[in-house]
Amino acid sequence: MPTDTDPTVAEEACFEAGIKFGTLYHQFAGTPVSPDSAESISTAMEESIENQPHCADVTVDVRTDELEAELADSAADYTELTGRFLEVEIVVDYEDCEVVTRMAMEEGYPLMRVESVRGRD
Template sequence: MGTDATPTDAEAACFEAGIKFGSLYHQFAGAPISPDSAPSLARAMEESIENQPHCTAVTVDVDTEALASAVASSSADYTELTGRFLEVEIVIDYEDREVVARMEMEDGYPLMRLASVRDVRRDGA
């Protein structure tokens, strides 16, 4: 190989964001959720993912109107958690790079994407 294959700090930070989203989504998808349990499940998701390396903040917002509608049309008092009920923001701080990634519904699909990648050097350089 004639090229340097070492990832940049920005690329590594983006990779970390992807790992966090994969963990968040696949760890909690399918969990029983109701309008009453939504706030505590959102907090559990945030706190769980914030434990991971380089993760400085996680915000999970549950679309309680969509959730209540799904529960109302069900024979149970709860439904399964899916991406259609969630808006998520994850902030990664890796070396001198900050990555913000978001998951939002787009055309009926929970799309995860990079919102920003920026240099946050703290040494004044």
């Protein structure tokens, strides 16, 4: 029988989503990226995180427009991957509870947030 200290299924599902975002961001931050490699890095990130338990879907968009702007005045053909080059959506399905989370730039910071929670609470 649950007590006041037991997390709800929805809270556990949100925790699972947070683990996925922490892994995605910190596993790939600093990876060399260019407009030419953006698609393959997106795919690698998606497939890597989809391996984790309860992960229903991952969509990673490497913002090539931002990459191209970063590289416009650079002698290099690549830069390192940071949150400002990413838009990410992760969907977790945990015990009939679906959590949709997103990461996007907000006021110069890659903000990760819970967009919706549907199902058990």
